[in-house]
Amino acid sequence: MGNYDAIKDLHAERQTFFVRALVALIACGIAIAILVSRLVSLQVFQHADFLTRSNENRMRLVVVPPVRGLIFDRNGAVLADNVPSFVLELIPEQVDDIENTLKRLSRIVSLDNEDMERFRDRLRRTPRYRGVPIRTRLTMDEVARFEINRHDFSGVDIRAGLTRRYPLGESAAHVVGYVGGVSEEELREFGAEGYRGTTHIGKNGVERSHEVNLHGKVGAKIVETNATGRPLRDLNYDRGAPGQSLYLTVDAQLQVAAEAALGDREGAVVAIQPSSGEVLALVSKPGFDPHLFVDGIGFKTYKALNANPTKPLFNRALQGQYPPGSTIKPLMAMAGLEYAVTTEHERVFCPGYYELPGSSRKYRDWKRRGHGWMDMDRAIAESCDVYFYKLAEQLGVDRIEAMLSQFGLGSATGLDLPGEKGGLLPSRDWKRAAKREAWYPGETLNIGIGQGYMMMTPVQLAQTMALVAMRGQGYVPHIVHAEEDPLSHTMRRVAPTPVPSIETRDPRAWSEVIHALIEVTTTQGGTGYRAFHDAPYLAAGKSGSAQVAGLAQDEAAPELSSVPKHLRDHALFVAFAPVESPQIAVAVIVEHGGGGGSVAGPVVRAVIDDWLLRDADPTADADAGNAAGATVLTPAAAAATTTTTAPEGAG
């Protein structure tokens, strides 16, 4: 480049640059003149006006939080709504002696230590010119008493607002969820702008999973206020939009009936409409009162809930993962027929144990004496383990995995509630990754009877029954079926999503498996006979029990009564009905309940009865809109407490 210098006219260049620099300086001068003239306009000529707006007529942006959408059950019964509530607030800036004010206030409204603690905590985190709530949910009496004395309390005021109410209370709390104070983290997730002025956000259940629909759009108005903060006029008003109302697929009456059927026991019930994937009831017991969270739960109460050994906050229906036990056997039978390793007529002799070829290790049947000769129908009806040990061995882990994964095992069903777990469908690859070990043949036998590593959630269990009922053509379980715009009252239905259909070589396999499931409930010796033999409809079902205590593999199951409760097996029962045109598929798990047929079976029966026979039962025609009628529950509750000593699948 240097050789250009010689040719370059350095003088002309300097000249050019000098002119340009001069022009630049002049341009900067003009720009500054523009800025200064604007400044003079703002700070000199309009100064008085702006000073007024700044001092005496402060403009205040008032955000108008949207009204949260309502939640209804499938019949329009209210599951969550908003009720007016009165909140006592204090603006720190306007109060000289806060402690003294609190003391005087406590003579008018009731303030306990927890209220005080919460107030002081919030006081520290809130700017001084913002109201800090002292008490929420004032009674009308307290409101009246404060109004009379309000002249003594400058800087303290009552603010009317809406608070969330759950009319069913503890019932369906695990489905509907609850709202609670919005956290910083949630503001980041959902966008702080959209939550200006909104104090609550869905924390769990539908309230959480459909937060975006329920919340609505924040409105805003700019209000001119005088120096004391009194609003003078609205300058600009954007009304925002209320949240969408949601219609759930859940039937409140069935939900209550299912909860009653489960009684005080810990467990879960899931009922699905097979033809649509609509969840009709979803129960996790014990429950909790969602209202505890709405006003901000106290530390002690929360700690107690969390530390409770029965885990009331844990949603067993979709987060509880249990070995499916013998409820897996119909699916194993499907696999056996599909891969043609057996036929429905092929018989297996059950001596009470099974041995792998070349091994002397005994895999026990739950029935020590053995079942004798078993074909597929009887093996399912009586829940013979040996039959399925053999079938599992013949199938091998890979083919079992291929069939069971088609039923959705090992992955969450996609239910539109937060936190659903996927269970565990073991495979060679899984074991290599998780345990760094090869797959052993004995583990295949354990899978065959739904034990070992295999884990399913109650939702998955119900879904497998729905899929069997629909012969492989099902839908993703879902809990919201419509949303409604509260202003235009336009409904938008949520179309059910089909799951990939389960392809079978010979469709008669479905008939065979369903036939076997009918045997469970209709034939003497069937594990569901006691619960279902007198049902006025035809049900197909399967019992199961999930091992809690790890028995040595060749150890026989001990007598139930000799086992401490927390080591007893979980009782399971799955069923669908009526067989001809399936309307409901149910899965029940009773934790530490013992026998599936005797303990979980009657719960399933009660749920199906309520759904199919409701109109026939004269005591049950309570208005569906007020579904919490307890009258319906009597027969179900009675059934639930029945215990029998019917044969159980211990597998």
Place this chain on the structure above:
Amino acid sequence: MTELDAAPRSQIGLLARLHVDAWLAVLLLAVCSVGLFVIYSATGSDGGAVISQVQRIGMGIVALLICAQAPPELYRNFAPYLYAAGLLLLLAVLVLGDHSKGAQRWLDLGVVRFQPSEIMKIAVPMMVASYLHGSNIPPRLQTLAGAVVLVAVPTALVAVQPDLGTSLLVVAAGGFVLFFGGLSWRWIASVVGLATAAAPIVWMNMREYQQQRVLTFLDPSSDPLGAGYHITQSKIAIGSGGIFGKGWLNGTQASLDFLPESHTDFIFAVFAEEMGLLGVLALLTLYTLIVARGLVIALRGQDTFQRILAGGLSLTFFLYVFINIGMVMGLMPVVGVPLPLVSFGGTSMVSLMAGFGILMSIQTHRKLISS
């Protein structure tokens, strides 16, 4: 023989040995100190924010000192590499950038998150200056076309991030260098004409939020929760300050939370409310003196590269000042440009100081040429 060697012994102080231009140093420190006072007030007397701003100023001074040591020839020869590196980083951002607020502007280097478009604010003028250095001034058409490409490529890469504000600043930096390089008035007029004609096309290619900003600027009441609110409150703050201001720490607009982003992009409003017209004029004088000193350094530059780079950097600095203050006063749409050396924040502090380091290098490495 450098000027340093020729100067009387008494003048060869520490500053000269550090290649620091005393004029610029004093002015920069003055503006930074003003910033510290305003940040303290705008953050509601948060000493922590002041300390962290002091650290950033420290980082800026280190960057300045480093940049001042290198002789201008080094920048001239180094420009293509810096420019190429900048382009590569911009491409990297597009491919693996960190998604922040829906735009890919950041590159996560593990320790620091880093915005390559910031480099381009310096690399583009340096590259164009280095390129023009080798050719005749005023440049011929071919040369000009090359320069346009040099500016256009990084601009486009920044614009698709999308970061319209920064891409315009990169264009401006390149444009200023071309302007000082002797771009003919006819061309300047054509470019301005073209830009006006292209406005509708740009509008159609803008993201929705960018269009929204312009619309809000035209009608602040259309967005009472967002930018329109900022502008309205900011004007109230400035206007209520009057001639003498409400006094330090006495501004009500900021402390009552009426003014969002009061310590970053809208810090000028806090200053204007508390210090009034007189304070603002003093601050504007400081800024003007900085730009004037920059232009003086440019005039005394010893070759084409030094002159037009120094001129370009000075004018870019002024542009930042103008855009920020204009925006806060409601003269132009809200774009995310901080008030140079005053707004709370580290990225712009370091890159601005690096730019002044280059100016000081041009000033202090002069060789005396016998005419």
